[in-house]
Amino acid sequence: MDWNKLRRAFHRIPELGFCEVKTQQLILDTIANMRQTRLTVQTWKTGVIVRVRGKSAYTVAYRADMDGLPLSEETGYEFASIHKGTMHACGHDFHMTIALGILAHFSEVEPPCQLVFIFQPAEEGPGGAKPMLEEGVLKDCWPDEMYALHIDPTLPVGTVSTKPGLLFAHTSELFIDFHGQGGHAAYPHKANDMVVAAAHFVTQLQTIVARNIDPLSSAVVTIGVIQGGTKQNVIAETARIEGTIRTLSEEAMETVKSRIVALTKGIEAAFECKMMIDYGANYCGVHNDATLVSDFRSFTESAAQMTYHEATEAMTGEDFGYFLNEIPGLMFWLGVDSPYGLHDVRLAPKEEAIEVAIRHMTGFLELRGK
Numbered sequence: 001m002d003w004n005k006l007r008r009a010f011h012r013i014p015e016l017g018f019c020e021v022k023t024q025q026l027i028l029d030t031i032a033n034m035r036q037t038r039l040t041v042q043t044w045k046t047g048v049i050v051r052v053r054g055k056s057a058y059t060v061a062y063r064a065d066m067d068g069l070p071l072s073e074e075t076g077y078e079f080a081s082i083h084k085g086t087m088h089a090c091g092h093d094f095h096m097t098i099a100l101g102i103l104a105h106f107s108e109v110e111p112p113c114q115l116v117f118i119f120q121p122a123e124e125g126p127g128g129a130k131p132m133l134e135e136g137v138l139k140d141c142w143p144d145e146m147y148a149l150h151i152d153p154t155l156p157v158g159t160v161s162t163k164p165g166l167l168f169a170h171t172s173e174l175f176i177d178f179h180g181q182g183g184h185a186a187y188p189h190k191a192n193d194m195v196v197a198a199a200h201f202v203t204q205l206q207t208i209v210a211r212n213i214d215p216l217s218s219a220v221v222t223i224g225v226i227q228g229g230t231k232q233n234v235i236a237e238t239a240r241i242e243g244t245i246r247t248l249s250e251e252a253m254e255t256v257k258s259r260i261v262a263l264t265k266g267i268e269a270a271f272e273c274k275m276m277i278d279y280g281a282n283y284c285g286v287h288n289d290a291t292l293v294s295d296f297r298s299f300t301e302s303a304a305q306m307t308y309h310e311a312t313e314a315m316t317g318e319d320f321g322y323f324l325n326e327i328p329g330l331m332f333w334l335g336v337d338s339p340y341g342l343h344d345v346r347l348a349p350k351e352e353a354i355e356v357a358i359r360h361m362t363g364f365l366e367l368r369g370k
């Protein structure tokens with residue numbers, strides 16, 4: 001199988017969370033071309049779950065996320081997204097290809113234990129891991145341990161990086177709608193301008209991390225979208241901001257949210273407007289199992305041409321954390337050496353990393369559950 005070709009096929013057809021219809025079909029078609037004797041394939045919404053019968057009853061799961069982001073690609077690739085305004089800018093095209101590469105190996109070579117491959121929709125939002133668990137998708141093949149990777153553009157190919165304990169932050173989306181009184185641009189005293197209210201609020205939000213969070217803890221409040229108004233000479237009746245909150249502890253998340261509520265009350269009073277807060281999708285932190293990290297580290301350090309790098313916590317989020325709340329496991333960063341970062345419209349991960357990851361994880365899983 002030409003894995004780079006498959007990755008490019010995924011890259012062409014990015015789809016948003018729970019709309020991964022073509023992506024799901026490409027996964028199913030790829031699996032259909034593998035030896036079927038040991039495989040059981042099922043679908044869940046736009047996801048796919050594949051069980052591989054192995055020697056022992058011990059069960060190990062491997063998860064890949066599937067969705068793209070609402071971004072307009074600017075890589076200049078000949079295999080760029082054909083879905084206007086949607087892009088695989090977080091490496092999920094790599095994640096799926098690598099999972100299929102590992103699966104292809106174990107469809108040919110009997111694994112030492114039961115394997116479960118989970119192709120999970122909607123990691124970027126609204127989250128696929130939690131509903132998958134809640135709907136009991138894994139109840140007949142409950143894993144004893146579980147793995148996933150995420151590409152890291154800052155690390156060279158041949159490097160993997162992780163750490164015991166918290167790897168990724170607690171996250172919450174943030175959507176706030178402002179409702180005031182529109183009017184003629186020339187009569188501001190007869191209106192409540194929601195562009196001005198939103199601008200004040202966004203500025204005040206910056207004080208939360210600076211003034212309310214313990215400097216020895218950490219938090220991020222990022223507003224990625226600000227919208228309001230319809231015409232340059234009309235005072236805006238509505239505005240909307242969209243963002244995300246990241247913290248290293250649940251307590252800090254509570255602090256940020258309570259400060260947002262307090263600031264909202266102040267803006268509502270000051271601008272005589274109404275504000276509606278929606279926290280959208282919330283993800284718990286990603287907590288790695290210390291013993292499995294130690295096994296993974298030892299394996300990596302004994303592998304030819306592989307480097308292990310001890311990670312620090314990242315403010316990225318991942319709903320893989322929901323799996324790790326119930327199943328011991330780990331997530332690790334895979335070096336893909338791109339000059340442009342995650343969520344950048346020019347993200348250009350090196351494809352050599354695909355074969356490296358397939359070889360590395362195949363070798364690691366060969367040793368599990370014997």
Ligand SMILES: CC(=O)N[C@@H](CCC[C@H](N)C(=O)O)C(=O)O
Nearest residue numbers: 124125171172173244316317318
């Ligand atoms: C690895 C990565 O980039 N994950 C995303 C997860 C997003 C969760 C949610 N939509 C949010 O924005 O809070 C990330 O942005 O870290």
